[in-house]
Structure formats: C-alpha cells, structure tokens
Amino acid sequence: MPWIIVLTILITVLCVVVAMNFTTPEKKIDRKVEHRHGVSDPQFRREMSVLLGPSILGGNRVQAFQNGDEIFPAMLAAIRGARRNINMETYIYWSGDIGGEFADALAERARDGVAVHLVVDWVGSLKMDQALLRRMEQAGVRVERYRPLHWYNLGRMNNRTHRKLLVVDGQVGFTGGVGIADQWTGHAQDPDHWREVHFRIDGPVVAQMQAAFNDNWIKTTGELLNGPAYFPELAPSDGTDAHLFVASPAGGSESMHLMYLTAIAAAEHSIDLSAAYFVPDALMVDALLAARGRGVRVRVLVPGPHIDSETVKRTSKASWGRLLQAGVQISEYAPTMIHVKLLVVDGELVSVGSTNFDMRSFRLNDEASLNIYDRGFAAQMTAMFEADLAQARPYDHAAWRRRPLLQKFAEGVLRPIRSQL
Secondary structure, three states: OHHHHHHHHHHHHHHHHHHOOOOOOOOOOOOOOOOOOOOOOOHHHHHHHHHHHOOOEEEEEEEEHHHHHHHHHHHHHHHOOOOOOOEEEEEOOOHHHHHHHHHHHHHHHHHOOOEEEEEOOOOOOOOHHHHHHHHHHOOEEEEEEEEEOOOHHHHHOOOOOOOOOOOOOOOEEEEEEEEOOOOOOOOOOOOOOEEOEEEEOOOOHHHHHHHHHHHHHHHHHHHOOOOOOOOOOOOOOOOOEEEEEEEEOOOOHHHHHHHHHHHHHHOOOEEEOOOOOEEEOOHHHHHHHHHHHHHOOEEEEEOOOOOOOOOHHHHHHHEEEEEOOOEEEEEEEEOEEOOEEEEOOOOOOOEEEEEEEHHHHHHOOEEEEEEEHHHHHHHHHHHHHHHHOOOOEEEOHHHOOOOHHHHHHHHHHHHHHHHHH
C-alpha cells in the first residue's frame, strides 16, 4: 500500500539522519597515548605547541573571576569600555535579568558606532526572548544563530558551538564556562545559583581567541573580520605562557580529545580535574589508570545532587568502578551545580575553557580551551579546586557497588548514546 511505502521511506530517512549524527571524526584516536616525558620537560611544550595546537605565546596576564558576582561585572565593564569592536560567542543565552543587561550593554556600544558581532548557538539560545534579539539588532548588533535547524543540515544538527568567547577591541579576551543566564548570577549561595569560574586574558594569546571567533563567524556568515582593528599588535609583557585550543567536528574535533590525553599521559605527580559532566570514554579511563600506575595522585570533582542533566547523572557512574578501585579520588560537590571546567597537571599546566570531560565535547561540539603554563597560576587554581573539594562528599568503590539496580539498568541502556548526551 502507498502509505506503507511512504512510511518506510520516512523511517529510513530518519534512521540515516540519526546515524549521521553519530558519525565520528575521520581523525580518531583509538590507541593509548604513552608517557614519554613530563609536563616540565621542554619536549612536552614543543609537542603541545607544534603537534597538537597553535604556538605557545609568552607575556599573557590571566585573571580568574569566581561566580557571577565577579564574572559578569568584569565582562560588562570590558564591553562598555569597547571603542572599536566586540566579538562574542556563547552556547547559552537565555532571557532574564543578566540576559537583558548584556543585551543593553551590547546595544549601547553598537549605537555608539562600535562594531558588535554576537554568535549564539541555535539550540543553546532557544529560551532567549525574541524581544532581546530585536533590541540588539535594531541598535546595530549583528546577531547570528549558529546552525539553525534546516532540512539540509539535519545530519549535523547535534554539532553545536559550546565555545564561550568574548574579545574586545582585539586586546582583551574572556573565556571559561559561564553562560548568559540567571543561574550563573550570585555567588553559588544556593542550588538556584551555580558555581563557576571565568577568565580574563590580556596579551598575545588574545589574537588566538579572535581567530577562534572568526572560525565560526566565517562558518555562519562567510565574512572574515580582519585588519588592525581586530588584530592589533599585542606586545608581550610580564606574564605567563599560554595558547588557545579550538576544536570542531568540521575542523579536527579529535584535537581536544588528544590534548587531554597527552596532558594526562605527561602527568608524573598530580592531576586535579573539575568536570561539570564527567563521562570518560575507554581511552580516558585507561589514561587515568595508567597515571595511577605511575603513582600520580588523581582527584576528580563532579556535581553531586544538583546537576542540570539527568541523563549525564544516570550514565556517568558506569565507568567509575575501575577508577575508584585504582585509587582515583572522586568527590561530589554538594552545595549547588558546579559548572567549572578545570584541569591542573603537576602544579604547572592549567587548562580552562568550555570543554567538558565527555565525548560530546571531545567529538561533537565546537569548543575552546585555554592552556596556561605557569606554576604560580597553577597554585592559585589548585587552591580554588581544594576549596571546592572541601564542600564535596567523597564517593568510594563501596558506594559505587551499592548504586541502585535501576541506575545500573539506565547506564546500560544509555551507554550506546553517551556521545550524544
């Protein structure tokens, strides 16, 4: 019957589209990265700079801001001080008080003649009030939605931009984990206000952040933003070495996965990881187990009772058993949702940005992570990590074995689609 033929065709098309969204990058790491040198070895920086990412640049100043009470005033002050251009890219931009405040600040600078470009992810901004968009666009802000849903891009509908970038006048940059929503306001004082950290960067690495924004601006509009207004000369000053890693399914998403694997493989003393979503794949588990085998102390901080993704909560523990048995210390943050993305290796390398410790970030999302090579900054981030750790509950192997049968069942059912969560 005709309707059976039509139904069969529709089901076939749907299956093909779903399968396309599960496609992994052509460049895929499937073997363990061996420990050949430590983070302090010049060879490590050489390989991180040449083999994996853009060049490490010296003379950068990096400042950490804790929670919305510090983060948003710093970002808004930079926006309001813009004289030539503002480039901003974010995954989450929702309505609410802080969304309105950012819209007003961006609109005011556009009305004053500043070139303002805003890229928001189509999925991440679904809760955004259209009135905010109109307010900015009427003021002259160029607002672009990243990969809005069309019939011709259904096969890539799960490839989102998760980057959090703000670059002002090509001289000041911000990155980290914050989204533009009221959940990030406050000081993590209750479950309605999340724990977060975000970073301001001054120095040569800001040009790499500007290039990262350009990456998705070109994908969205076909336009290149260049010239001295966007890429001014950035002379190094007294500061630290850093570089910005970017990844996307279209341009080598496996590079972020490989960067994390390489950093963990280089660890000789300690690994401190704060992960809003901790769903490691087999290679990551093996890398952490190998580090434990070398005597490396491994501490992992994850959300506890407060987490915004129920599917992640139900699937993440599936891979914890071997880690806990090997002595990996996993703790669950108790006060509120912890959205911090932080990796500190051997008290020298710090990686921060938008990347989560899961396969969605490593293979599906467009991400940006800033690597900083500085013992003083690493000590500051370790102190921050330990302050958060003091508000967390240790999770041991006995607790893992006691998890309910329903949770174990959910882990098994959801395991094949972990990369989509």
